[in-house]
Amino acid sequence: MSTLTDRERTALAPVRLPERSIAHDLRAVKVVWHRELIRFVQDRGRLITGLLQPILYLFVLGTGLSNVAGGSTNGVNFKTFIFPGVLALATMFTAIFAAGSIVWDREFGFLREMLVAPVSRGAIVVGKCLGGATVATIQGGVMLVFLGAVGIPYSPVLIVSLVLMLLVLSFTLTALGVVIAARMKNIQTFFAMTQIFLLPMFFLSGALYPLNGLPTWLHFLTRIDPMTYAVDPMRKIVFSHLNPPISVPGVTWGSWQVPIVLEVGIVLLMGLAMLFVGIAEFRRTE
């Protein structure tokens, strides 16, 4: 058939791939991360539908329950009270969905393209987790436009702190999702599995009710839910920016107040632990 032109011949000068290096791994992290972003931006429907559930919780449930719940929320409006929890909810589904794309990639073969590349599995998993964290933070961040609607001031410090907390939370959730996704062969099983984790995590996190004065069994369960330690700092930050500021008791272990730094540390540590488990899972070959 066609013979190649001279131009094509020169252009086909062979590539020499470099030895594995940190720079190369970082390039791989970046491209895996970038792909998550492209997919998220392309799929605008996902952004919109992802907002639906948090908005329902915030405005429908929040308004409906505000009469019932008035006494137990430190005197603030119930919508204001659950706002941090709603932010967590908004990130949660996006983060898990991003992790689920691993299963999707496996079903459609693209995972294999990544797994035969001369790059560390760690770089691929890290890229995936950072990608999921980024898109989930964007998704949660969009909810911040409703700050004013629930009586919270648009303070730059508040917004930055919330975004950072969302970033930590979504990283941890994506990493958790990656661990679940590592062995899943089809997307239905994956979503069924995540349901087992997600709703209990959300309900136990104190997103919808205060964590003080609970029966012992529930007290215990809420304290082992990692999401508790993401919702509580956000609530403390939000309340400290109200006018006038309100200080909330927050999460206690026994009678000890868990400081914000430790709470954030717990979430981050959990995320890193999940990340390493995830990497180990992907290092296994058949």
Place this chain on the structure above:
Amino acid sequence: MSEAAIETNGHLQGTDQGLAVAVHDLRKTYGEIEAVGGVSFEVNRGETFGFLGPNGAGKSTTIKMLCTLVRPTGGSATVAGYDVIRHRDDVRRNIGLVFQDSTVDGYLTGDRNLRFHAELYGVPRSQVNDRIRAVMEMVGLWDRKDSRVQTYSGGMMRRLEIARGLLHSPRVLFLDEPTVGLDPQTRSSIWEYIEDLKQSEDITIFLTTHYMDEAEHCDRIAIIDNGKIVVVDTPEALKASVGKDRVQIRTDDDRAAIARLKDVFGVDAAIHDGAVTFSVAEGEQFVPRLFAELGLPIRSVNVSRPTLDDVFMSYTGKTIRDAEAANPLRAMVAAFRRR
């Protein structure tokens, strides 16, 4: 190349005497099922080497072991001079892969798929644009580079995968059933690209197929059946080893023709497909003698060389279709493993 040579050099890549692929007693078992039962062969640099066998014969498993996707349970193999177990990254840097099922991201454009690959493989940034253009033009997809891959036809996707497999200048290109599921016209165009590729790049091609006619494109073929290699040789030699050509003639009096063939040439003939049919070595040389000495008018002659179907049949005692039908379990396991 001896194993000792591989050991000392670590990498023989790029040397003229180096073999592209050297496999020694390679095995893979999944529980009770022996997918590959100890295969040994060598592929020379620049060669197009074909693995021919029915589904479930162990072709894909062998390719996956050579590509470092599956860890062998026994034996050893080097690709481009690197050990597939100990030097996985080196192997990966030097191979290109095209799998039988798609591994492109349908939501990304063709261009984005290739960029993703370039970044993942660490192609030097200064070469990325030129390389992408070159491989895309080679497979005739340059004008579609900005379309999402999900809008591509099956043949275009396969071409994109070939382009991607070549992007990082691999020394060995693995094609696992490169044309399966494509229509005949697209199949032949894929083969044109592969032929072009052999002309333009210094590359070894290792492919699997269960299409006999495609195996003809190979310099050498290994016939694999039930996880074992039955024979390795050039298509010509394999066909010659079957021996005889098949000759069919049409005459006005078939019965007399059969008798004369027996008397004059000592050949046993019978009627198949409404024609007098017999086998002789060197069929083409036989035809002039036939006309001169048969003594009966001949209306038409047809001489056919043995096909690879005949070869497969003569080495395994069955046709490739029979082999697939007789062993549905292996074929199923193969299909499952593909996921």
